[in-house]
Amino acid sequence: MTTLVPFPVRIIGTGLIGGSLGMALARAGESAQVEDVSPGTTALAVELGVGTLPGPEDPDPALVLVAAPPDVAAQIVARALRVWPRAIVADVASVKATVLEGVRTHARPADLPRYIGAHPMAGREVSGVVAARGDLFQGRPFVVVPHADTLPEAVTALKGLATEIGSVPVTMDAAAHDTAVAHVSHVPQVMSSLVAGTLLEPTEAALGLAGQGLRDTTRIADSDPRLWVEILGANAAAVGDVLGGVQERLSDVLEALDSLRGSPDPAIGSRRALANLVVDGNRGVRRIPGKHGGGTDAFATVVVLVPDRPGELARLLTEIGQIGVNLEDLRLEHELGRAVGLAHIAIDATREDLLTRSLTERGWTVVEA
């Protein structure tokens, strides 16, 4: 291994996150010590390559990663701080303020500087060690969450770990982290579930009119209820604050709709309330960074008609490669079993003209995005 991560590493809890951390360390040439409350899970984790069972001869861990649900993480952290009085101890739960509060309650004050929070952001919400993957955190943000008394070497250790497993380290305090994930993850999750929940009412014929917009807005609604009750409960304050604002705005929208509902004389400002909703949404969505962390302005989307036959999309992408343009993102859109799909190809905005011209010359139909 490397000089970036203190050695040895002990992983406590070998579910999706702990298991994936172990696999990621294994890819980097390091075998972690692993333990789990369930002996069966531990054995399976070892078999899957998450790490090895610590033996009595093994040295004490220098870095302990507690990969347990938020509601039990703090107590496990406190115990680890006590058992290994020289180790840096981090939890990797997806909310941070409640865990920090719990650690402050359960740990001895003298142990607190060795505690640090972390949140390696996973791309998907599945669970269990069988879903673990060594590349789960690759290219993802790894939030390092020191508190006021955290030792500088703990910050260095966690940043080193993030880098080692291919993540991008980002430092925030617990409150900033929890607000951030409320905005970018937890509130969108609630809203997606709310939209999907309305789909229990409509007829099948009505749902037959569904297009890409509905599919996009509800994709993440197909998620694990147990996990999300845990996350939303542990981040209730930050999520509640953002959703409170949503509720106010929704009330304005409902009031406007009520006034416009068949009335020849809607209240002044009704249309303005609806316009503000959409305009603020325009402004908000444009703040989301693009793939490479730049604003979305850096990319252009070229939309190309693709016959719905095997090999056509491959041919298109081969030709894009031949033209020498790198694909930043791709989305395929097609519906109702028709003979044609639309490939939305995001590229560097400076290459748009070249790509459009070259594809057209090669006989592809490029349409307005």
Added chain:
Amino acid sequence: MTTLVPFPVRIIGTGLIGGSLGMALARAGESAQVEDVSPGTTALAVELGVGTLPGPEDPDPALVLVAAPPDVAAQIVARALRVWPRAIVADVASVKATVLEGVRTHARPADLPRYIGAHPMAGREVSGVVAARGDLFQGRPFVVVPHADTLPEAVTALKGLATEIGSVPVTMDAAAHDTAVAHVSHVPQVMSSLVAGTLLEPTEAALGLAGQGLRDTTRIADSDPRLWVEILGANAAAVGDVLGGVQERLSDVLEALDSLRGSPDPAIGSRRALANLVVDGNRGVRRIPGKHGGGTDAFATVVVLVPDRPGELARLLTEIGQIGVNLEDLRLEHELGRAVGLAHIAIDATREDLLTRSLTERGWTVVEA
């Protein structure tokens, strides 16, 4: 042309929808007569191939398509019914009950049987004739909306038109249509705007944690405010009804979060309210039909690691073609400029094992979906 559509066709209003209808008819070998309140727009439409200017010698239209905003469509329909006493007259606005009500108010009762509503569903929300495309409706639902007194030949004419331009005709009454589009389009639009509107607050660092979930839920929030004020206003009743249910559920969620907010003793049922939210979302999202109109169960998703280099995705898709598996849908996921992306490949569920095995043999990394 064909026997499916009464001839000649007159298109009144040559924006995105009217223009695209004209272009679609032109592709089918028919030149529509076109007019627009703006002579400049009409001239541009003719130049772009939407149709031809009607001359004094031209025969009266047999089918009139009114492609005007909902608030003016009814009066234009009433006028057309009066001017051409043998023509079938349809409007193609995206909401139907308010237009039907307006036509009943403005038209002579004897003319009403020749009126029929229609909604060719467009894939994108841009506007203007310059964005018009002959394939805009291809493979999309074309909702035919007769009222109680509509002539059978008007229904036949509109279904013929839908088929002729490559759409899939679906018949509904005005109320059913408006409820359906409230569910599959208008409410998701409002919810996406609400999520995106919350993104004005967070710091840039917080937004740097954004993943695919946030991008998917907010994609349609980058939409035209003027158009959406019009649509939401015209469908205020149906949208308000669905959003009223959303508001009630959001209140329950907020109450649960408030109770869980740092309380050692949250109200009984708080966690259940959150679980119900997610579970109902699970059930709702699974009701959305797949690409070919079947349940989503018919498809399996295989996720493959793709190096972020030109040509790699093309190579993958070429090999999928060689394996003989047809791609039903494709989504590419990658973030933060890392060296690897994930291709989510939807295929016929019966081909999943074959594809996974064949790709693995060829050296691709297939990961858990």
